[in-house]
Amino acid sequence: MSTHPPFRKVFDGVATRDQMFQLFNRHKDNPGIDPISGTPYAGEYFEIAAEQYHFMLALLPPLFQRTGMFGISEYKAGYVTSVFFAIRIRGRERWFHGFCDLSDKRCPDAMRVAIIAHETGAVDSMTRQEKLEAIWSATHAGFKGIAGEANPDACPPEHHSKRSILVNAGGQGTILKLLEELNDEEIGKLLPVPQVAG
Incomplete structure (x- = not known):
């Protein structure tokens, strides 16, 4: 197997x-x-x-x-x-x-x-996970990291070892957010290239 x-x-x-x-x-x-x-x-x-x-x-x-x-x-x-x-x-x-x-x-x-x-699948051929992988790949190392790696007390233990990324949160400024918790709007803004029809 x-x-x-x-x-x-x-x-x-x-x-x-x-x-x-x-x-x-x-x-x-x-x-x-x-x-x-x-x-x-x-x-x-x-x-x-x-x-x-x-x-x-x-x-x-x-x-x-x-x-x-x-x-x-x-x-x-x-x-x-x-x-x-x-x-x-x-x-x-x-x-x-x-x-x-x-x-x-x-x-x-x-x-x-x-x-x-x-x-040959859907018009938007990338799955959510593939979009997250593309964002992670395109993000400079200085703007991403592993939650809890540098400061274990900075995040809940259940989030340790998860990928995190800096995002623009509008009025809140730039915040660190778990990659898996990005919403559709954030994903749309962070994708490295425009999505194309399949």
Whole structure:
């Protein structure tokens, strides 16, 4: 049975080349996370442009390659590596990058199926959790943290180890709020790029 986390989209829209490289390392500044393990990345995916797909294909010899999919020979960490997908969705060719844990050999195919299922779903294709992941990814390390890590007495014990983020609370100024407690309006303001129709 697979132990990788659920597949999740971590960026809304099509990532530029610079955004793609930032997303490759999106966990490096996150407090309380060990990016060396590769675990924080496993199961994450985002959309890229055709030029990024072909650039990465030419960059390193692929670990594996088959129709519409290839894996990078340089692992992120452990068994986690980058897999790139070319997928026809609703009659249009689209390209994606995902981090797959190859300790489960079915992971690339399962991710491909998950991407297709997700991208052919609702008009607003990102779930609430995916929006929160995108916000967390795009927020500078100085504006986010782990509740209770620096000052355990500053928040209730049940909130310790939860992700928190600075938000503009209007008349209250800037406040620290648990990521999971952001409301729809705050999520709309904090998403790194405008949402696009599916």
